[in-house]
Amino acid sequence: MTKYDLVADVGATNARFALTQGSSPALVHIKVLACADYPSLEAAVSAYLASTGAAGLIIKACIAIAATVHLPEFSLANNHWCVNKAQVNAVLKVEALWINDFTAQAWAMSEITDDELLVVKQGQAEMWGNRLVMGPGTGLGVAGLIAYDKGWLPVMGEGGHVGFAPTNRLHAEILTYMWDNYGHVSTERLLSGSGMMDLYAAVAHVNATHPRLTNPTDVLQQAQLSTPDDLAHQTLCLFCDMLGNAVANGALMFGAVGGVYLTGGILPRMYDFLLASEFGHSFTNKGRTSPYLHQIPIYLCTAEQPGLQGASIALKHESRRKDVTA
Known part of the structure; x- marks a missing residue:
């Protein structure tokens, strides 16, 4: 059964999602969901996984989001979501890497x-x-x-x-x-x-x-x-x-x-x-x-999806860091 990594670029207006496989840089199943259509980030994640058939198939995940990601729970400055990281991780069934949305943009500019x-x-x-x-x-x-x-x-x-x-x-x-x-x-x-x-x-x-x-x-x-x-x-x-x-x-x-x-x-x-x-x-x-x-x-x-590309790059760097320190 095919396994995936999930990347997300979550802003105040839209939440963008994509999947990657292994070492391939290609983003597949790119979807843009309007934040206003979902009561929470975990609801948007769940809807995306259901639409792609990837529920239970995620190995690693990186979520880039416009918020104070060092906190276990935080609100977005420009929309109604209050994000609980543990609840989102539970939907993914993995512990995601959480980064600021412009950290992802910066990673993307490193390979632009x-x-x-x-x-x-x-x-x-x-x-x-x-x-x-x-x-x-x-x-x-x-x-x-x-x-x-x-x-x-x-x-x-x-x-x-x-x-x-x-x-x-x-x-x-x-x-x-x-x-x-x-x-x-x-x-x-x-x-x-x-x-x-x-x-x-x-x-x-x-x-x-x-x-x-x-x-x-x-x-x-x-x-x-x-x-x-x-x-x-x-x-x-x-x-x-x-x-x-x-x-x-x-x-x-x-x-x-x-x-x-x-x-x-x-x-x-x-x-x-x-x-x-x-x-x-x-x-x-x-x-x-x-x-x-x-x-x-x-x-x-x-570039069409720099936030998703940056999240994918961040995930690869995190994997290399863990390999070096293991």
């Missing part, structure tokens, strides 16, 4: 190929220089990829939840509006799919106008029309400007002379807009460190 990348900003990458992996999806993910012994080690964290840092008066006005609504304002509150509507409302407030659009998809679409909606266009321009500064902060923090890799579900839908925006200028506009940032290239990942 040129044909899965688009250039956002030219630069001269150091071959074994540290890398930054960052991207807005439903939330804002951040991870480092650190060169180690001719290989790579991901550094996970909760970088999307650091305090938002304004760089001009308009940013400060936006931040003041957000303070009035939330108190603490993280970078994710503005630079994510879940935050885009807050940014849109803040821009409307600054312009003393009424916001008309009701979801991020409409803002993205309306901003990029040949005759764009003015408020949506202003919002997306500001989004790119703020994102450039936030990415620069991350690049400085990790010393990302090996390059910046942008992932997530939003940016591939606005690549041309991003290139024409103030993103690049904001990235390099850092005073004394501007020459340092000018040297760093920035790429946009276009």
Whole structure:
């Protein structure tokens, strides 16, 4: 009977699953389940196993999830799930490897190929220089990829939840509006799919106008029309400007002379807009460190399932580590 390894990439909106066999890197039975359709992660896992006939056939599993995975039980920041790791492991019938979702993204960038990348900003990458992996999806993910012994080690964290840092008066006005609504304002509150509507409302407030659009998809679409909606266009321009500064902060923090890799579900839908925006200028506009940032290239990942690929890579590294220490 065929046995499998299971990999999962769980975000706030969708839970992606796939199976692998042995040493093969190929992902099979890829399925994307909407989190809103299931009361819990274990229910989604159970539904996936039932749909693939893989229940009871899992040897190893890696679950990459947008949450504080070092805890035995945790809630996701942007959906209704409270995850109990033991209950999910019981459904799998194995003890899964749990990693942060952007740890998986970082692992994926360690093996990314040129044909899965688009250039956002030219630069001269150091071959074994540290890398930054960052991207807005439903939330804002951040991870480092650190060169180690001719290989790579991901550094996970909760970088999307650091305090938002304004760089001009308009940013400060936006931040003041957000303070009035939330108190603490993280970078994710503005630079994510879940935050885009807050940014849109803040821009409307600054312009003393009424916001008309009701979801991020409409803002993205309306901003990029040949005759764009003015408020949506202003919002997306500001989004790119703020994102450039936030990415620069991350690049400085990790010393990302090996390059910046942008992932997530939003940016591939606005690549041309991003290139024409103030993103690049904001990235390099850092005073004394501007020459340092000018040297760093920035790429946009276009791979279809980097989270699943990264989870698969993480599982293989964990297996090798256990073999070495056994």
